[in-house]
Amino acid sequence: xxxxxxxxxxxxxxxxxxxxxxxxxxxxxxxxxxxxxxxxxxxxxxxxxxxxxxxxxxxxxxxxxxxxxxxxxxxxxxxxxxxxxxxxxxxxxxxxxxxxxxxxxxxxxxxxxxxxxxxxxxxxxxxxxxxxxxx
Amino acid sequence: xxxxxxxxxxxxxxxxxxxxxxxxxxxxxxxxxxxxxxxxxxxxxxxxxxxxxxxxxxxxxxxxxxxxxxxxxxxxxxxxxxxxxxxxxxxxxxxxxxxxxxxxxxxxxxxxxxxxxxxxxxxxxxxxxxxxxxxxxxxxxxxxxxxxxxxxxxxxxxxxxxxxxxxxxxxxxxxxxxxxxxxxxxxxxxxxxxxxxxxxxxxxxxxxxxxxxxxxxxxxxxxxxxxxxxxxxxxxxxxxxxxxxxxxxxxxxxxxxxxxxxxxxxxxxxxxxxxx
Numbered sequence: 208x209x210x211x212x213x214x215x216x217x218x219x220x221x222x223x224x225x226x227x228x229x230x231x232x233x234x235x236x237x238x239x240x241x242x243x244x245x246x247x248x249x250x251x252x253x254x255x256x257x258x259x260x261x262x263x264x265x266x267x268x269x270x271x272x273x274x275x276x277x278x279x280x281x282x283x284x285x286x287x288x289x290x291x292x293x294x295x296x297x298x299x300x301x302x303x304x305x306x307x308x309x310x311x312x313x314x315x316x317x318x319x320x321x322x323x324x325x326x327x328x329x330x331x332x333x334x335x336x337x338x339x340x341x342x
Numbered sequence: 343x344x345x346x347x348x349x350x351x352x353x354x355x356x357x358x359x360x361x362x363x364x365x366x367x368x369x370x371x372x373x374x375x376x377x378x379x380x381x382x383x384x385x386x387x388x389x390x391x392x393x394x395x396x397x398x399x400x401x402x403x404x405x406x407x408x409x410x411x412x413x414x415x416x417x418x419x420x421x422x423x424x425x426x427x428x429x430x431x432x433x434x435x436x437x438x439x440x441x442x443x444x445x446x447x448x449x450x451x452x453x454x455x456x457x458x459x460x461x462x463x464x465x466x467x468x469x470x471x472x473x474x475x476x477x478x479x480x481x482x483x484x485x486x487x488x489x490x491x492x493x494x495x496x497x498x499x500x501x502x503x504x505x506x507x508x509x510x511x512x513x514x515x516x517x518x519x520x521x522x523x524x525x526x527x528x529x530x531x532x533x534x535x536x537x538x539x540x541x542x543x544x545x546x547x548x549x550x551x552x553x554x555x556x557x558x559x560x561x562x563x564x565x566x567x568x569x570x571x572x573x574x575x576x577x578x579x580x581x582x583x584x585x586x587x588x589x590x591x592x593x594x595x596x597x598x599x600x601x602x603x604x605x606x607x608x609x610x611x612x613x614x615x616x617x618x
Contacts, residue, residue: 219471220469220470220471220472220505222470240530241469241470241527241529241530242527242528242529242530243416243417243418243421243527243528243529243530244417244528246424246526246527248526249525249526249527250406250407250408250425250525250526250527251525252407252472252524252525253406253407253499253524255472279408310406311405311406311407311524312405312406312408314408314526336470336471336472337471337472338472338504
């Protein structure tokens with residue numbers, strides 16, 4: 208179908224994921240402006256890529272692990288952020304962290320350790336979700 | 343926006359140009375002359391949440407998006423549940439619209455018309471943009487197949503686009519859209535339309551019809567998602583245009599094509615009655 212050149216590129220979605228620690232260690236319950244209810248892992252759309260462009264960690268000390276699972280359940284840590292003392296940790300990436308989905312089962316989750324059981328540490332990351340397969 | 347090209351910046355046919363609606367199942371095209379546009383410069387509809395409610399019936403993906411089949415349900419209006427898909431969606435007048443006057447053909451499908459001098463060219467963008475999007479014509483008739491036997495669609499691994507769709511709505515027939523959310527996140531949806539409400543008439547010059555169909559005269563071409571013939575489509579085409587389109591002839595059969603087109607035009611009841 209003839210159409211404008213811009214239409215040939217699949218559209219992408221930019222989503223800010225956010226969560227807070229609730230105990231000293233565990234798995235984050237992720238929310239965003241478009242999620243009706245929080246999720247503990249994000250199962251990626253089949254054929255999509257998730258690109259994480261920026262990460263935020265704010266509040267009392269905590270270590271956050273970005274984990275990926277091909278089968279949706281066997282997670283391995285790919286990226287970690289360690290907030291050594293109370294404050295803010297912000298990382299913006301010129302090149303994003305990329306997670307790929309081929310089977311439709313791939314998932315991302317965030318876990319944390321070393322958090323304060325009394326005060327919440329906030330985590331947030333900006334992710335681009337797209338099926339802009341370059342071939 | 344009137345300009346010098348055949349299409350504007352959104353791909354819609356410019357006034358004083360031609361648009362060819364090609365239908366693969368019929369191997370034919372409806373060739374229309376676009377006289378003017380009823381909505382120049384105001385082509386945007388922020389539709390809002392999709393017309394889903396907590397009682398909308400969804401089907402569940404099995405194996406993708408963490409889904410296990412079944413019939414997922416939404417907890418709020420406008421939500422598409424996790425790992426869920428739905429077909430035969432039509433866009434009713436949303437409750438968030440303030441509309442003065444009434445829609446002439448009911449409030450359940452804003453793109454439906456029985457005015458054969460109207461053609462809606464419609465682009466849509468979904469939020470979130472990872473949703474699968476497909477279109478069935480008429481609603482309920484799957485128009486996505488592989489080698490004629492395997493059905494596609496939002497419930498399958500192929501036969502859909504991601505987050506956007508562009509087609510033309512012909513009169514007298516309801517289109518049905520399909521949407522799928524192949525993630526495990528229940529999401530609020532949103533829909534944005536851009537459209538061109540075209541005032542059209544049938545091209546009655548057989549030579550020009552031949553030239554447009556064969557790419558010898560500049561015109562917009564929209565390939566309608568019609569790969570399976572259907573009685574309702576026949577009826578709609580006959581009601582709107584008096585026939586099922588100009589058949590496609592190879593470039594080396596110009597004389598035969600023009601003669602055939604002349605016959606189709608001169609015997610077309612809508613043309614004879616001056617209705618198109």
